[in-house]
Amino acid sequence: MKKEPENEVKGPGRKAGGRDRAGLVRFLDRFRGKRICVVGDIIADVFILGKPYRLSREAPVVVVRYEESKIYPGSAGNTINNLAELGATVYPVGFVGSDSMGGKLMDFFSLRKNIDTTGIIRARGGTVTKTRILAGDTHVSKQQVIRIDRDDGGRPTVRERTLLMERIAAICPHVDAVILSDYGHGAVSGKVIEYMKILANDKIVVGDSRYNLKKYSGLTMITPNEAEAYTLAGLRENEPIEDAGGKVLSGMRLSALLVTRGNKGMTLFLKDGKVHHIPISGKDDVTDVTGAGDTVCAAVALSLASGAGFLDASRIANYAAGIVVMKRGTATVTVAELKRSIENGGVL
Numbered sequence: 383m384k385k386e387p388e389n390e391v392k393g394p395g396r397k398a399g400g401r402d403r404a405g406l407v408r409f410l411d412r413f414r415g416k417r418i419c420v421v422g423d424i425i426a427d428v429f430i431l432g433k434p435y436r437l438s439r440e441a442p443v444v445v446v447r448y449e450e451s452k453i454y455p456g457s458a459g460n461t462i463n464n465l466a467e468l469g470a471t472v473y474p475v476g477f478v479g480s481d482s483m484g485g486k487l488m489d490f491f492s493l494r495k496n497i498d499t500t501g502i503i504r505a506r507g508g509t510v511t512k513t514r515i516l517a518g519d520t521h522v523s524k525q526q527v528i529r530i531d532r533d534d535g536g537r538p539t540v541r542e543r544t545l546l547m548e549r550i551a552a553i554c555p556h557v558d559a560v561i562l563s564d565y566g567h568g569a570v571s572g573k574v575i576e577y578m579k580i581l582a583n584d585k586i587v588v589g590d591s592r593y594n595l596k597k598y599s600g601l602t603m604i605t606p607n608e609a610e611a612y613t614l615a616g617l618r619e620n621e622p623i624e625d626a627g628g629k630v631l632s633g634m635r636l637s638a639l640l641v642t643r644g645n646k647g648m649t650l651f652l653k654d655g656k657v658h659h660i661p662i663s664g665k666d667d668v669t670d671v672t673g674a675g676d677t678v679c680a681a682v683a684l685s686l687a688s689g690a691g692f693l694d695a696s697r698i699a700n701y702a703a704g705i706v707v708m709k710r711g712t713a714t715v716t717v718a719e720l721k722r723s724i725e726n727g728g729v730l
Contacts, residue, residue, distance in 0.1 A: 403724050410717050412688035414469035419553050422458030422563030424476045425510040426483045427712040434517045446517045454712040455487055458563035460673040464680035466494045467714040473553045475501035476569040479509035501549040507536035510567050537568040558687040564591035588683040599634040605679050611641045627651040638692040650696045658693055663704030673712040674703050
């Protein structure tokens with residue numbers, strides 16, 4: 383049977399804002415070695431950095447002198463990377479292309495001893511890639527100029543989907559929690575979702591989907607952003623978030639719903655009817671929101687797997703999000719950073 387999360391932290395030493403920070407930190411100490419499976423769309427995030435130095439003679443555009451490029455796992459890959467950085471043992475299940483970019487992602491994951499790559503399938507075709515060009519002077523934060531997406535439109539074959547289900551069935555029964563990270567590139571099929579609904583009867587299953595959240599009824603928890611929550615509820619965004627969240631939670635048979643709300647923080651809805659508004663952690667003048675939702679999903683699932691209740695897990699995820707949005711690009715958070723932020727009330 384599924385182990386219920388611990389009760390929320392109470393007792394002496396509680397700080398303004400709701401919970402004993404030392405109590406939250408104790409869950410971080412349990413992160414290492416927790417086994418988390420991530421099923422989803424693994425893509426490549428490429429960042430090309432340069433310095434603008436003149437106007438082009440060919441068109442009214444700035445010419446950017448190339449300085450360096452970086453490649454990171456994106457989408458579900460970013461969730462995987464965040465979990466590994468936080469000390470979990472991660473079991474990714476998904477596809478990467480048979481091209482050189484897919485090979486680079488496999489090399490990236492293979493460098494981490496706590497990522498087991500046996501669930502990643504090298505599929506025919508190219509790896510979905512998002513290339514961002516950032517420009518700025520030497521001592522100035524570089525700004526994104528343009529993003530180029532590469533997706534050949536190919537989707538997994540019947541054989542590849544069958545192989546994926548075999549990997550899921552072999553891995554998921556032996557982990558502490560599962561994350562569905564669905565960006566619409568074909569890894570999370572209807573069969574995968576139906577399997578996860580059954581698995582959620584005795585496992586923690588957290589869902590994050592760009593397009594198919596309505597199908598995630600019956601999971602432990604989902605983590606939509608505010609716009610997605612209103613769309614799910616069929617309400618306009620000028621209506622109270624409490625109305626939207628309550629309607630989603632009651633209609634989807636979830637144990638909890640965590641809505642991320644940008645500079646308004648997060649709102650957690652629980653099955654017993656309680657609603658918790660969690661203020662933003664850190665500064666509200668963010669540097670880059672790229673991949674912040676992946677960090678939230680990773681942190682909340684890992685916290686739940688470590689025994690935290692839904693509120694404490696959400697508060698930990700809120701601190702994690704407050705850290706990564708202050709970093710450039712597809713960023714991760716470390717346990718040390720998270721501890722420092724919690725102990726200092728969101729200040730690193």
